[in-house]
Amino acid sequence: MATDKNKHLEEVLTSHKISKEQALLDKHIDKRKEISEALQEKYGSDLYSPFNSGSYAKHTAMNKKFDIDLIAPYKRNAFETLEKMYSSVYDFLYDKYKNEATVKKQKVSIGLEFNTDADGDIVKVDVVPGRELNKDQYPDDNNLNLYVYEQFGKIDKGSDRIKSNIKSQIENVKGHAEKDSVRQIIRLLKVWKFYNGKKPKSFFLELITIKAFDKKTISGDIWDKLKAVMEFIRDEVKSVSLPDPGNSSNDIADTLTDSDKDTLSYDMKRMIERIEEDSDTIKSYYPINEKFPPEDEQKSNNSYGVKTGIGLSVPPVTRFG
Amino acid sequence: MKFVCQHIGLSIVIDDKLVDQLCRLGSDHYPKEYGGLLVGRYVNNNKEVIIEETVLPKKFKSSAFSFERGVEGLRKTLGDLSRRNPSLIYVGEWHTHPDGRPVPSGTDSSALRTIAEHKDVFIKNPLLLIIGLSNTGYELGFYVLYKNEIHSYELEYNQQHKTEINLIEKTYGGK
Numbered sequence: 101m102a103t104d105k106n107k108h109l110e111e112v113l114t115s116h117k118i119s120k121e122q123a124l125l126d127k128h129i130d131k132r133k134e135i136s137e138a139l140q141e142k143y144g145s146d147l148y149s150p151f152n153s154g155s156y157a158k159h160t161a162m163n164k165k166f167d168i169d170l171i172a173p174y175k176r177n178a179f180e181t182l183e184k185m186y187s188s189v190y191d192f193l194y195d196k197y198k199n200e201a202t203v204k205k206q207k208v209s210i211g212l213e214f215n216t217d218a219d220g221d222i223v224k225v226d227v228v229p230g231r232e233l234n235k236d237q238y239p240d241d242n243n244l245n246l247y248v249y250e251q252f253g254k255i256d257k258g259s260d261r262i263k264s265n266i267k268s269q270i271e272n273v274k275g276h277a278e279k280d281s282v283r284q285i286i287r288l289l290k291v292w293k294f295y296n297g298k299k300p301k302s303f304f305l306e307l308i309t310i311k312a313f314d315k316k317t318i319s320g321d322i323w324d325k326l327k328a329v330m331e332f333i334r335d336e337v338k339s340v341s342l343p344d345p346g347n348s349s350n351d352i353a354d355t356l357t358d359s360d361k362d363t364l365s366y367d368m369k370r371m372i373e374r375i376e377e378d379s380d381t382i383k384s385y386y387p388i389n390e391k392f393p394p395e396d397e398q399k400s401n402n403s404y405g406v407k408t409g410i411g412l413s414v415p416p417v418t419r420f421g
Numbered sequence: 422m423k424f425v426c427q428h429i430g431l432s433i434v435i436d437d438k439l440v441d442q443l444c445r446l447g448s449d450h451y452p453k454e455y456g457g458l459l460v461g462r463y464v465n466n467n468k469e470v471i472i473e474e475t476v477l478p479k480k481f482k483s484s485a486f487s488f489e490r491g492v493e494g495l496r497k498t499l500g501d502l503s504r505r506n507p508s509l510i511y512v513g514e515w516h517t518h519p520d521g522r523p524v525p526s527g528t529d530s531s532a533l534r535t536i537a538e539h540k541d542v543f544i545k546n547p548l549l550l551i552i553g554l555s556n557t558g559y560e561l562g563f564y565v566l567y568k569n570e571i572h573s574y575e576l577e578y579n580q581q582h583k584t585e586i587n588l589i590e591k592t593y594g595g596k
């Protein structure tokens with residue numbers, strides 16, 4: 101039977117809506133606060149106030165997995181090198197959390213994945229250490245240098261060339277995300293990325309979606325829009341540049357190699373073809389979050405309601421048009 | 422016939438004879454609008470409503486584009502119905518759209534909300550049946566106010582074919 105693509109995509113979005121996993125979100129927020137306080141205690145005046153980034157702050161989160169980041173902005177003179185900053189933060193977090201979490205070095209962050217708790221939930225927080233670009237300028241320009249731990253895309257390991265105004269990136273996405281449809285498409289692409297184990301970073305998907313909306317006239321129903329963005333990625337990913345809103349000399353497109361981009365373009369092409377051929381395949385690319393099926397679970401609780409304090413219903417004078 | 426709202430998983434059952442009766446009443450007042458109350462009972466853990474009868478207003482004002490139903494005598498009639506076995510209660514409203522599609526107007530939607538919030542109404546999800554009348558037949562539209570949204574119903578799939586034929590064959594009024 102044919103799938104109503106628009107209805108399905110709405111359901112995907114509903115089932116991945118963040119509010120439904122408020123409890124899990126709260127756990128993440130608590131944990132992030134705890135880590136933030138521990139860092140402040142350890143580093144004192146070498147550290148400006150840590151703040152959160154990641155997709156939750158950008159209002160585009162999907163609840164299957166929270167991408168919760170904690171940005172730790174250090175003062176210029178706190179460390180001699182970015183590598184020392186990164187190692188110091190890693191060592192500190194490893195010592196503190198090794199018994200309750202897996203602590204691992206990631207691209208520009210230190211990932212903490214806490215052991216499954218009593219509810220079966222796993223809390224993950226990425227700590228991103230950054231050092232202000234110019235002494236005492238961080239409060240004004242928000243510019244941070246990050247340490248690149250492992251090679252990704254075209255950016256070499258150990259390089260310190262990502263100079264990132266992380267705060268203004270968030271502002272930027274927030275501004276665009278005013279448009280509900282941009283936000284919806286970003287969420288859907290994140291669902292695709294997550295369930296299909298795909299490579300592009302969320303931030304890459306966000307920027308390229310925003311770019312697609314800038315470059316093309318994207319309208320119609322939700323499937324039309326998603327398809328238009330997928331076509332843009334298919335056609336443009338190899339040539340597009342995605343300047344980091346925080347620092348235009350930094351191209352987020354470089355976080356993918358040329359062969360990653362070929363794969364992404366092909367993924368989009370194939371996905372569009374298959375969904376157009378057989379609408380049912382949309383369900384495998386964009387699955388509903390099983391933990392929160394949008395309909396059936398809720399539907400089974402639905403009924404014609406009766407107010408408390410049962411009396412005789414007598415409707416008032418009513419005018420219809 | 423049975424109507425289902427897939428979206429919220431609730432259904433409506435109404436007898437063909439009652440539908441015929443409502444259409445005939447509507448056609449008697451054509452080209453002005455006409456309507457009344459729907460009474461029935463909730464069954465199957467309140468997941469289905471069976472519409473059993475209509476209660477017609479003693480006083481009403483109507484034109485080709487509006488219908489205002491009065492309340493005179495309603496309390497007594499509804500009281501009598503509630504003491505029947507099985508007890509029948511007020512479940513919603515119906516009215517016609519002469520030469521129009523059976524879709525709720527803005528007035529219709531706000532009327533449902535007003536009804537649901539009224540202190541003398543003890544049901545949360547009033548139904549609305551709109552009958553689109555034309556000189557060749559009629560079209561039914563069932564709606565419900567659920568969690569402050571208007572949802573529409575569709576004929577249950579396996580009945581659709583059969584009923585569509587019935588609808589085409591049906592005429593109203595003197596024809």
Ligand SMILES: [Zn+2]
Nearest residue numbers: 420421526529
């Ligand atoms: Zn109306």
